[in-house]
Amino acid sequence: MEDILSNLNAGQLVVFCGRHAAREQATAAIAALALRGPVTVLDNGNRFQPYRVARLLRMETTQVEQAAQRLAVRRAFTCYQTMALLESTPSLREPYVVLDLLATFFDEGVRPQECLRIVAACLRELDRLKARAPILLTLAPPRLDERAFLLEEVFSAADRVLFEQDSLPALPGETPTQPALFGMG
Numbered sequence: 001m002e003d004i005l006s007n008l009n010a011g012q013l014v015v016f017c018g019r020h021a022a023r024e025q026a027t028a029a030i031a032a033l034a035l036r037g038p039v040t041v042l043d044n045g046n047r048f049q050p051y052r053v054a055r056l057l058r059m060e061t062t063q064v065e066q067a068a069q070r071l072a073v074r075r076a077f078t079c080y081q082t083m084a085l086l087e088s089t090p091s092l093r094e095p096y097v098v099l100d101l102l103a104t105f106f107d108e109g110v111r112p113q114e115c116l117r118i119v120a121a122c123l124r125e126l127d128r129l130k131a132r133a134p135i136l137l138t139l140a141p142p143r144l145d146e147r148a149f150l151l152e153e154v155f156s157a158a159d160r161v162l163f164e165q166d167s168l169p170a171l172p173g174e175t176p177t178q179p180a181l182f183g184m185g
Contacts, residue, residue: 004162005032008095008134013126015154017139018164023047023099025164026138030097031056034067038094041073044082045100045140048073079104083118086125091132098126098137102150106143119150123157 008014016022031053033039041048053071057064074089076082082104089096101122105115126135137158142148155161 004136005029008136010093010133011130012134012159013130013137013157014135014160014162015137015139015158016162016164017141017151020047020140022138022140022164023049026097026099026136027052028056029136030071031060031067033095033097034070035060038070038072038092040089040092040094040096041071041099042085042089042096043073043075043099044085045103046075046077047099047103047138048075076104079107079110079115079118083121083125086122086129089125089129091129093132095133096129096135098135100140101137101154102139102142102147105150106147108144112146112149115147115150116153119153123153126157 004014004016016025018025026047027049030039030041030048034053034057050073054064054068057067061067074085076085082101102119105119110118126137129135137154139151139154142151
């Protein structure tokens with residue numbers, strides 16, 4: 001993750017896709033960025049772990065409170081709130097970490113066409129924000145196959161897409177198997 005952060009520059013949208021929206025990697029990135037300066041966290045999947053961030057900060061500095069105060073955290077709980085959150089986020093010269101952008105888009109009560117419209121609006125806002133600062137965005141694999149097209153929309157807007165190795169879905173026709181217990185089976 002450190003090599004990703006050291007090469008993160010304004011104008012970049014880096015997408016990290018993994019199980020649980022790469023929660024642990026995102027938490028480590030937030031802590032590392034807070035040690036360097038201000039960072040804005042936009043949490044869409046209730047993924048932000050403040051205690052874990054504080055613990056990681058404590059491992060690196062004795063000035064934990066100072067580093068923690070560099071974090072601005074904003075949350076959204078619906079896809080409409082996600083769009084409003086991005087629209088109301090000021091364009092700053094500090095990195096943004098967008099946690100689990102699509103988590104709020106898997107609500108079956110919102111039609112796929114409406115989700116696509118809102119994702120397009122969100123991507124326009126991310127484009128606006130990245131003009132002045134880098135964006136690290138996390139995603140989880142979709143819970144509904146019929147919403148997988150949303151990931152493709154985000155991937156196509158990204159400058160770089162990274163995958164957590166164990167988050168890759170099984171190939172079609174692959175059946176997961178349970179390993180034998182105690183070498184028997």
